[in-house]
């Protein structure tokens with residue numbers, strides 16, 4: 369027992385607190401931008417897809433390729449490749465702010481693809497009924513398809529938020545701040561295994577909470 | 593109301609053109625209930641979906657009140673669709689919206705009404721379909737029949753002149769089917785709305801339609817008054833369907849099986865005369881007797897009808913005299929197997 373306490377006594381809990389807040393900020397901030405860019409991209413992917421309302425082979429293939437390209441790139445590589453762009457965008461490539469652009473670029477194609485799949489699951493009959501009622505494309509998308517897909521979109525957002533937690537930890541590699549940064553600086557470079565342990569525990573709790581919260585929301589908005 | 597002129601539509605499957613409907617010519621009168629019946633794959637859905645351009649025909653014109661809907665601009669088409677209701681086999685309700693909001697949806701689309709006006713209209717419509725108490729429920733909480741009622745209320749929201757029903761009762765049990773058909777008839781009579789419905793069930797045609805077109809392999813096999821088409825089917829496909837729905841063998845077969853060729857009559861009554869003792873009177877008057885071998889007495893929409901296969905117990909001359917007696921009363925009579 370005393371050994372246990374001794375082990376953790378060396379931990380700077382204030383550092384851990386700061387790092388946790390940084391991670392939450394990175395995840396929250398990048399999630400907001402991921403939704404802002406990914407949702408429209410997902411909608412366009414859906415609409416231009418085969419046999420959909422705005423079916424357009426060239427546009428769809430191009431966007432699809434772009435999404436696949438970004439998704440196939442290992443996130444660490446993306447982080448490094450993005451450095452000049454990040455600096456140009458937010459003035460720095462390190463810290464919480466510097467981590468957000470690569471996180472958004474990494475998560476947006478992922479989220480867009482999830483959105484596309486969720487929207488495709490909406491019963492075609494509902495789209496047809498809306499068309500038959502004289503709904504415009506905008507009315508079909510915003511009045512019927514998105515509301516019908518809402519629980520699915522919440523689930524997609526949950527999955528994306530969780531992916532962002534792990535991406536955010538990885539961005540610690542290039543000094544992105546947060547729990548990943550802490551784990552690397554103390555746990556790896558200074559051999560403080562206990563810091564690594566606490567970091568992982570906090571990340572696990574974070575992921576669990578996100579999943580629980582997401583599942584609750586999905587349940588709350590499911591009408592069947 | 594609607595003139596369908598030379599309408600064709602094909603689909604391309606694996607690079608091969610498959611005709612779904614070919615050279616359809618039909619006229620649908622204002623205020624009537626027009627049925628389209630056919631086997632699976634006959635092209636019924638394709639045909640009804642051309643009437644609001646959910647499917648665009650490859651050839652032909654569709655004139656609605658004189659204007660060709662295939663030539664409509666985008667705005668004209670939206671306006672036309674807003675005043676053309678449609679109900680579906682699988683209801684196609686918005687699962688995330690309440691019953692009330694489903695009915696409100698088409699009202700909202702027009703952007704013409706205030707919230708209060710929409711509330712009032714939704715209440716009125718839910719009253720009409722007897723679902724007032726279910727306003728705040730979600731579709732998943734309703735039975736099939738109730739869902740279709742929501743579908744009907746939604747289709748009527750913008751005071752359509754035309755209602756299209758794509759197999760509206762095919763997913764329902766027989767009792768619920770009857771209730772929905774009664775509602776459709778009621779709506780047709782109260783609002784003078786034209787209804788086009790497709791079905792593969794003869795009973796649906798019998799219960800609500802004034803006229804019917806029989807579709808076979810994408811073409812109109814025959815069309816006319818339901819009483820004519822059902823009681824005197826001409827096309828083999830129609831005959832098969834009528835026989836199927838009345839669970840009878842072809843009466844001509846009966847004549848040869850029983851070896852009674854020339855002595856069997858098929859007598860068709862239409863209208864109030866159905867309920868009069870016609871056979872009895874003729875029997876007394878001519879001194880012959882009849883044996884009824886098979887028959888139905890029922891109603892086609894509101895018209896009573898009867899169709900009996902009777903054996904004349906007598907000679908060939910007796911048969912001729914009986915025929916003449918039926919003809920005198922304008923009762924359709926046909927000698928079988930001769």
Ligand SMILES: Nc1ncnc2c1ncn2[C@@H]1O[C@H](COP(=O)(O)OP(=O)(O)OP(=O)(O)O)[C@@H](O)[C@H]1O
Pocket residue numbers: 603604605610611612630631632633634635636637638639792
């Ligand atoms: N989207 C489509 N793509 C390819 N072929 C189609 C499509 N829709 C219909 N068809 C074909 O067109 C023909 C007519 O189909 P349609 O759906 O109009 O028939 P139906 O009479 O409504 O049949 P059912 O009673 O089974 O609904 C069929 O051969 C069908 O396979």
Ligand SMILES: [Mg+2]
Pocket residue numbers: 636637638759
């Ligand atoms: Mg069909």
